[in-house]
Amino acid sequence: MKASLYFHKTQKEKPKEAVSVSHQLLLKGGFVEQVSSGIFSYLPLGLLVLKKIENVIRQELEKEGVLEILMPVVHPARLWRESGRYDEVGPELLRAKGREEDFVLAMTHEEIITDLVKKSTISYDDLPFVLNQFQTKFRDEPRPRGGLLRLKEFIMQDAYSFDKDEKGLSLNYEKIGRAYERIFKWFLLPVLRVAASSGIMGGSKSEEFMFLNKSGEDVVVWCEKCHFKANLECATGRVKEPEKVRDFFQKKEIKTPRMITVSQLSNFLKMSPTQIIKTLVFKKKDGLVLVLIRGDREINEAKLNQVMGENIELADEEDFRKHNLVPGFVGPQDIKNIPIYADNSLKSEIKYVTGANKEDYHLAGVRLSDVDIKKWVDVSVAKEGDKCENCGGKLEFKPAIELGHLFKLGTKYSEKMRAHFTDKDGKRKPIMMGCFGIGLDRTMAAIIENQNDENGIIWPKSVTPFLVYFMNIANTDRAIKVADKVYEQLKEKNIEVFYDDRNKTAGFKFAEADLMGCPYRLTLSRRSISKDCLELKKRDEEKVELIKIDRVGALWKNF
C-alpha cells in the first residue's frame, strides 16, 4: 500500500481525552476514531489489525472443529422474556420499540442460539457440536473508558457448545480453553486463567482469561503458594481473626447517638471494626433478608446475587417502616420473620457489638451462636491481608483486563427455552450448553498496553497491519525509481508492505513508522543506495542492518 493513496492521519499531540496508553496510541497512530461515548469507528489501519485478530481466533477454533455462523444484532424482546433476562438485566440492555414487536440489542446471544438449535430437531447423534460467531454487541455501559478497553459497542467472538451431558460439556470446555491459550500466545499476551463469577450468564462454572495491567478494571487475586487464582468478584479470602477484642460480660445497650456507620461507631466506642457486626437489609422478590458482615468488610454483590439466586437490592425506607426496622441501628437479635444470612468473616466465637433495633442504641456482647442464622455464606470482598483459603498463603491483588471468558451454562437456557434432544432411550432431555467469548476490541487494546514504547506501538507479527514499513528518504530521481522497484518486488512476494512514498522529511517518516508499529522498517537512504543496499531495522531493536537491494524479495520467506 502506498502512503500517498492511503487514508491515514496521525496526530502529533497526545490526545487530551486519552488516559490509557492504548487509547493514546490508537488515536495518535490513526487506527480508530471516536464517534461518541463508548462508540468508535475503525479506520483502515485499525481494521487491518482487527481482521487479523479475528483470523487468529477463527483458525484456532477451526482446529477444534468449531463451525461459524452469524446471528443478528437486533433481537426480538420476546426471546429475552422467555429466558427471563429481559427483566433481570438492567439499563445496560438497550431496548427499543419496533413497529411489529419490541427489540433489544444483543449483549450476548444465548437466547438466539438456544432458539436456533431448538428449531432443528436434535438427536443424540447430532451432539456434540460447537457454533461460533464474530458479531457486534451493545451494552449501554455507565462508564465507558480507556478507548477500546471498555466500549458500549464492541465486537465479540462468542462460541456455544452443545452436549448430551456434563462430561461432554467438560470436554468442550477444556478444548476451547486450550484454543484460547494458543490464541493469546499468538498475541504475545501473558494471560492468567482465573476463577470467575458467572454474572448475568448463569451456569455452574466459569473462568476468565486475565491480562495483568494497570489500566485494567478487574482485580485478580492469587496465592503465590498454591497458585489459586480468581477474579476479585468471586475470590474468597480467609480473614484475620478480630483484633484487640474487648470483652463484655453480658449483653448491654449502649447509647450511640447518630452513630450509623461502622467507622463512626468504632471511633466513638474506641473499638476495632472487626468486633462490630454490620447488618444490611436487602429486598428479594419474596421478601426481605438480613445480611450480617464484619465491620471491616464490604459486601461483594456478585457473590451475594449468586447466593440469593437473583439480583437483589438494598431495602428502601418503605420496607424499613413496614417491618419496624430502625435505619442505622438494625441488629440480628429478636428479629422475627426475616431470614438472616451471616458472612463467614463473622465465624469467630467472640462477643460483638451490633445495632439494638432502637434509635440511637447499639447492643454490645452479642454472640452469633445465640442468633437464629439461616445460613453461613461467603459474600464479602476479599482484601489485602487476607490469607488463601486453600493453603493459608498470602493473597496478591493486581488490576487486570478481562479478555476472554469460559462458561458452563449447563441447562439454564435449554430448560427455560425448551431446547431438548432425543436421547438413545427415546427420551427428550435438555441440551447441556457452554459458552465462550473473547472481546476483540479490548484484546487489541491489551496487545498495545503490553507492547509499546515512547514512540508508538510494537505489533506482534500475527496482528500487525503491515509486516514492513518501507520508506525512501533519499528522494533523488534515481532513488524514487529504485524504491518503486523494491515496492513491486515486495508486493510480488506477497509481503504486506506500507510504502511511504510521500515527499516528507526522514524525521517525519521515522516517527510515522514507529507510530504505526510494524515489526520491520526498511529504509532507502543516500548512504544505503550508494552501496546498493537498504537499511533494515526491527521495531523493537536499535540495531540497523544493511542488506543488498536484490536480496529484499527473499528476506521474509517464512511469512
Place this chain on the structure above:
Amino acid sequence: MKASLYFHKTQKEKPKEAVSVSHQLLLKGGFVEQVSSGIFSYLPLGLLVLKKIENVIRQELEKEGVLEILMPVVHPARLWRESGRYDEVGPELLRAKGREEDFVLAMTHEEIITDLVKKSTISYDDLPFVLNQFQTKFRDEPRPRGGLLRLKEFIMQDAYSFDKDEKGLSLNYEKIGRAYERIFKWFLLPVLRVAASSGIMGGSKSEEFMFLNKSGEDVVVWCEKCHFKANLECATGRVKEPEKVRDFFQKKEIKTPRMITVSQLSNFLKMSPTQIIKTLVFKKKDGLVLVLIRGDREINEAKLNQVMGENIELADEEDFRKHNLVPGFVGPQDIKNIPIYADNSLKSEIKYVTGANKEDYHLAGVRLSDVDIKKWVDVSVAKEGDKCENCGGKLEFKPAIELGHLFKLGTKYSEKMRAHFTDKDGKRKPIMMGCFGIGLDRTMAAIIENQNDENGIIWPKSVTPFLVYFMNIANTDRAIKVADKVYEQLKEKNIEVFYDDRNKTAGFKFAEADLMGCPYRLTLSRRSISKDCLELKKRDEEKVELIKIDRVGALWKNF
C-alpha cells in the same frame, strides 16, 4: 468438511411460510434460519456463501483503490439531528433511549462518515479517496418478506467517495459503477443499470442495479428502442392524448351527488377519466398545496417529494375545514392563497371536468390555461401504454430486485455537517460526496432466484459453499477406505470439498447434494470403484463422467 461433523439440517417439506423460490431453497437447504419477522441467522452453509459474496465485492473494490473501514451499528441521535434525517425519516428508523444519550440504529452511514472525515483535517491533496465498509444495517420495514429479499436487519457494502469537485465525483461514480458491473458478472447475475430516485439519501444523480425477477418489489421501466431505463419510482412516460373528449361550450356546474372518486364520476357522466382532473390537497411544512393530475393517473410519491423538496402528506379533515375546502369536490378554479401544481399529464388543451368546490357538484368545461398554475411538474406514475419521453418508443414494465445503488450526494451532507477541505486557494469548501451500496443478503437471494431447478440451488463457482460434493454410496469397508483417501487428496490440493460420509442411502445423498447446489458432484459407487473410478457430474448437466481415482487431485487445477 465431513458431513458427520457438520451442523447441517435440511428440510424435506417445502416450508409453508416461503413464497419466493430463494426463500424456500434457503430454508430447505439449511442455509439460514428465521429468528423473527425480517430477522435471520446464517447457518454454517449460508455464512460460507455470504463470506464469498463479501470477498468478491471487496476484491473488485480494492482494484479501484477503495480502502476498508468499519463504522458502528449504533449511532448517536445527535448526528442524525445534525443532518436533519432524524425528523425526515419515518418509523423505519429504529430509535432508542440510552443512558447518556439517544441512539438510532444504522440504516445508512452518511452521518457517521461525514463526521469521521470532518474530524480529520482534509486538504485538497488528501482528495480524492473512497472508504468502504461491510456492516449490519437495520430498517424497521413494515412488510419484510421473501426470506432474504426484504429484511429488517441486513448486511450492506457501503462505500463513500470524497472529492474536490463535481468532476472528481463523476470519475469515482463511474469507477465504482464499473466495479459493480464486474461484481455482478462474478455472480452470473444479469443486471440492468437504471435511473433511480435518491429517496431519503438526497443528492443529484442516482442509479440502481436491477435484476429482473418476478419476486422483485421494484418495477423497471425501459424503452426497447432507445434503451432508456428507469425505476418506476422516477420513470417518466409520455401519456396518450385524452380519448373520446366531450365538448362543453361553456363552464357549467353539474350535480354529482356523492360522486367523489374518478371512477364513480366517470361512470356517472359516461366520460373518459382522461377528461377529469383529480385535485389532491397536500400539506407542506409551510402550508397546503393543490396537486392536479389526470383522472387516469396516480401520484408518484417519490417524485412528488423530490419536487416539493420535502416528504409531504395528504391534508387532513382539519386542514380542509380551515381552508373551506369540500372533501371530494375540490377543484382549482377560484382557489386563492394555495399554490397549484399541475402534472404534465394535463398538458392537453381540452376542457376538463373538475370539482366545483361545492358539495355534490362538479364543474365542466374548465380550461387549465384559465387557472393560475404555479408550476407544471412530473409527479405521475408511468404506466403501461405510455410512450418513451425520449423517442416515443413503447415502454416495458417488469418487476425487479434492486441489488445495488449509486448516488451522487454532492454537498448535501458536507454542507449541513460542515465537512470542509482546504483548497489550493486556501479557502474552506464543502467536500463533494458520493455513496455506493450493495445489499449482500438480497444478492444471495437473487443469485438463487436466477439459478435453481426443482431439486435445489445451482451456485456459481464464485460463491458456492463448497466446490465439490463428494459422496461414498458403495459403503463397503474397502469403499470407505478409498473414499477417505480421496477426501484427503482433495483437501491437500485445497479443494473445498463437502464429504458426505454419513451412513445414508444413495437417494438421500443425491437429494442432499442437489439441495446444497455445489457445482460438482463426485460419487464413489460400487460400479465406479470396480473400475478404479469416480463418477463426476456437474450440478447443471445430466451427463455423468467416469474419472480415474488417482487423477482426482488434478481435476480442479484452475480453482
